[in-house]
Amino acid sequence: MASDAKTGDQVRTQARGLWDTPTVPALAAVPAALHAHATVLRTRRRQTLALALDGGETAFIVRAGALTLEVTLPDSGRQVAALLFPGDLLCSSFAPPYAEATLVVAAPGEVWRMRLAALETLAAGDPAVLRYLDDAVARSMGRQVIHAATLGQFNCEQRVATLLVDLALHTGASSPGGGIVFELPFNRKDVADYLGLNPDTLSRVMSRFKTAGIIGQLERNRALLRDFGSLAARSPAARSLMAISGGQPSGAPLGAVAV
Amino acid sequence: MASDAKTGDQVRTQARGLWDTPTVPALAAVPAALHAHATVLRTRRRQTLALALDGGETAFIVRAGALTLEVTLPDSGRQVAALLFPGDLLCSSFAPPYAEATLVVAAPGEVWRMRLAALETLAAGDPAVLRYLDDAVARSMGRQVIHAATLGQFNCEQRVATLLVDLALHTGASSPGGGIVFELPFNRKDVADYLGLNPDTLSRVMSRFKTAGIIGQLERNRALLRDFGSLAARSPAARSLMAISGGQPSGAPLGAVAV
DNA sequence: CGCATGTTTGAGGTGCATCAAGGAAGGTGG
DNA sequence: CCACCTTCCTTGATGCACCTCAAACATGCG
Numbered sequence: 001m002a003s004d005a006k007t008g009d010q011v012r013t014q015a016r017g018l019w020d021t022p023t024v025p026a027l028a029a030v031p032a033a034l035h036a037h038a039t040v041l042r043t044r045r046r047q048t049l050a051l052a053l054d055g056g057e058t059a060f061i062v063r064a065g066a067l068t069l070e071v072t073l074p075d076s077g078r079q080v081a082a083l084l085f086p087g088d089l090l091c092s093s094f095a096p097p098y099a100e101a102t103l104v105v106a107a108p109g110e111v112w113r114m115r116l117a118a119l120e121t122l123a124a125g126d127p128a129v130l131r132y133l134d135d136a137v138a139r140s141m142g143r144q145v146i147h148a149a150t151l152g153q154f155n156c157e158q159r160v161a162t163l164l165v166d167l168a169l170h171t172g173a174s175s176p177g178g179g180i181v182f183e184l185p186f187n188r189k190d191v192a193d194y195l196g197l198n199p200d201t202l203s204r205v206m207s208r209f210k211t212a213g214i215i216g217q218l219e220r221n222r223a224l225l226r227d228f229g230s231l232a233a234r235s236p237a238a239r240s241l242m243a244i245s246g247g248q249p250s251g252a253p254l255g256a257v258a259v
Numbered sequence: 260m261a262s263d264a265k266t267g268d269q270v271r272t273q274a275r276g277l278w279d280t281p282t283v284p285a286l287a288a289v290p291a292a293l294h295a296h297a298t299v300l301r302t303r304r305r306q307t308l309a310l311a312l313d314g315g316e317t318a319f320i321v322r323a324g325a326l327t328l329e330v331t332l333p334d335s336g337r338q339v340a341a342l343l344f345p346g347d348l349l350c351s352s353f354a355p356p357y358a359e360a361t362l363v364v365a366a367p368g369e370v371w372r373m374r375l376a377a378l379e380t381l382a383a384g385d386p387a388v389l390r391y392l393d394d395a396v397a398r399s400m401g402r403q404v405i406h407a408a409t410l411g412q413f414n415c416e417q418r419v420a421t422l423l424v425d426l427a428l429h430t431g432a433s434s435p436g437g438g439i440v441f442e443l444p445f446n447r448k449d450v451a452d453y454l455g456l457n458p459d460t461l462s463r464v465m466s467r468f469k470t471a472g473i474i475g476q477l478e479r480n481r482a483l484l485r486d487f488g489s490l491a492a493r494s495p496a497a498r499s500l501m502a503i504s505g506g507q508p509s510g511a512p513l514g515a516v517a518v
Numbered sequence: 519c520g521c522a523t524g525t526t527t528g529a530g531g532t533g534c535a536t537c538a539a540g541g542a543a544g545g546t547g548g
Numbered sequence: 549c550c551a552c553c554t555t556c557c558t559t560g561a562t563g564c565a566c567c568t569c570a571a572a573c574a575t576g577c578g
Contacts, residue, residue, distance in 0.1 A: 057393075069404075071404055071407075071408055073405070073408055073412070073495040073496050073499065074495050074498070075495045076408065076412045076413065076417075076495035077412040078412075079407055079408040079411045079412050081404040081407045081408065082404075082407075091397065091400075093393070093397035093400075093401075094397060094400035094401060094404065095401065095404065096401040096402070096404050096405050096496075096499040096502075096503060097401070097498075097499055097502035097503065098498040098499045098502050099404075099405070099408075099496075099499050101404075116393070120389065120393075124383040130379065134316075134352070134375070134379075137396060138350065138352035138353060140400065141350075141352075141353035141399065141400070141403070142352075142353060142354065142355035142356070143355070144400070144403040144404075144407065145328075145330055145340040145341075145353065145354065145355050145358075145360075145403075146332075146355050146358070147407055148330075148338055148340045148341075148403065148406055148407060148410060149330055149332055149335065149338040149340065149358075151407060151410035151411045151455060152336075152338045152410045152452070152453075152454070152455030153332075153335050153336040153337075153338050153455065154335065155533075155534090156533080156534070158335075187556075187557095188556075188557070189556090193411070194411075195411075196410060196411030196412065197534080197535090198534070198535050198536075199556095199557085200534090200535075200536080200537095200557095200558080200559080201533090201534060201535070203557060203558055203559080204534095204558085204559075206557095206558095207558075207559080220543080220544090236332040236333050236334045236335035237332050237335075237355075237358075239333070239356075239357040240332065240355040240356055240357045240358050243355075243356035243357050244355060244356065414565075414566090415565075415566070446524075447524075447525070448524085456566085456567095457566070457567055457568080458524090458525085459525090459526080459527085459566095459567075459568080459569095460565090460566060460567070462525065462526055462527080463526085463527080463566095465526095466526075466527085479575085479576095
């Protein structure tokens with residue numbers, strides 16, 4: 001990152017300014033106390049994490065990197081049900097039965113894995129852990145609800161704009177030349193399956209955004225967002241996403257573990 | 260209900276037989292202990308329940324009837340994000356910020372309302388309450404994931420079949436004349452907004468199912484499902500839904516409160 | 519009865535998927 | 549270093565599934 005680049009938090013503040021959104025209470029950070037009770041996994045790209053650990057309910061806490069939760073129902077295409085970023089929590093019980101569900105690493109990083117039962121025991125004794133649990137579950141559900149609205153109501157342009165806003169909020173940093181540089185840890189097929197679109201259609205919309213001057217030259221897995229405002233204006237979920245991500249501690253590069 | 264009508268549990272058993280699905284462990288029932296700490300609401304059709312009760316996080320436990328969680332994002336159509344049936348739990352924090360979210364009663368019944376904090380205090384001291392909480396949250400997330408796949412991957416016929424399977428599992432009872440009688444507590448617009456379809460398209464698919472002999476004469480808010488098998492065969496999510504609903508205690512009419 | 523609300527069905531348009539061909543990027547071996 | 553391959557992305561032509569609009573038809577209620 002360039003020395004004068006702002007952090008993701010600053011990007012969000014700037015974004016809030018554009019929309020005149022009041023400040024949101026900071027979300028609960030991952031309690032460091034959990035570290036001692038969790039298995040630390042260093043994740044590699046395309047690695048899949050087994051959801052069920054020898055039968056017991058398992059909890060996964062994303063510390064760095066990004067993951068996708070992929071679900072395939074019989075006689076149906078693959079659906080990316082959720083994108084997971086640092087701070088997010090996923091329990092194996094969240095995956096529906098009789099569906100092929102896998103947790104796939106999109107950007108390398110770190111994941112803490114522990115028994116759900118152990119996590120709940122800790123939560124019963126430590127208010128900070130309980131607060132984090134509540135917060136993380138509420139955030140997942142909130143994102144799922146937004147995702148349902150995205151899939152059910154938005155047209156293809158709104159869907160893509162929504163995803164780009166989300167990515168910018170999670171991985172973006174202001175670039176020296178103006179605009180926001182953010183990472184694209186997911187390939188086109190993953191994104192298309194998340195948005196319920198065809199990869200070709202996705203490509204077309206991205207080209208449209210490029211010629212409209214909203215996004216700039218795409219390198220490998222990286223993009224320049226020139227105009228956050230008009231992107232947010234094209235996504236009905238922009239304000240909600242900003243509020244959900246608003247208090248998250250880290251907007252640092254996906255690979256970095258928060259201290 | 261006719262005297263020789265089977266309960267919903269029996270319908271589910273029969274449905275499992277059709278699909279050769281192994282038995283699922285019974286889900287945790289709503290602990291009676293919560294009754295003393297909750298405000299009991301008798302709900303009327305079309306009534307809306309305020310999600311945020313004077314600022315604190317609120318939990319809603321559906322005891323009887325059915326509800327919809329409706330979400331409207333700015334410059335976007337209304338999305339019915341979830342259908343709630345007896346045993347289901349909804350917390351106000353599940354609704355995303357900056358979205359117009361309302362809980363609307365579709366079928367009259369009973370809802371227990373309490374502070375989330377109070378619920379968690381009880382859960383810390385009572386394993387049955389904790390088990391119910393875990394279970395209810397896992398069920399909601401599982402249903403949300405299936406819903407995302409439904410919206411993102413299914414065609415209109417698959418979507419409608421999925422909803423009908425879901426309704427039959429939740430409200431169906433075997434009829435004396437063969438087939439399964441189930442309730443349609445939601446109007447067309449609600450269903451259309453849940454499935455991300457146009458009401459006209461929904462009507463067309465229903466007509467197609469009727470002429471195909473899968474469903475029979477629709478009365479007001481009630482339908483006869485003649486052929487569960489071919490309906491389930493048209494829904495990629497049928498097995499998953501059966502497993503999720505599999506252990507629920509009540510398949511009785513929506514209006515009845517389980518004892 | 520008459521109005522309001524909701525449902526069905528047809529005709530026609532469109533947004534997105536599908537198919538297919540071409541191009542860029544990265545990896546591999548010569 | 550350059551051919552060659554694989555993978556991923558782009559972009560055009562075409563078709564279909566679903567939406568939109570509109571008119572007729574039910575249903576319930578005052």
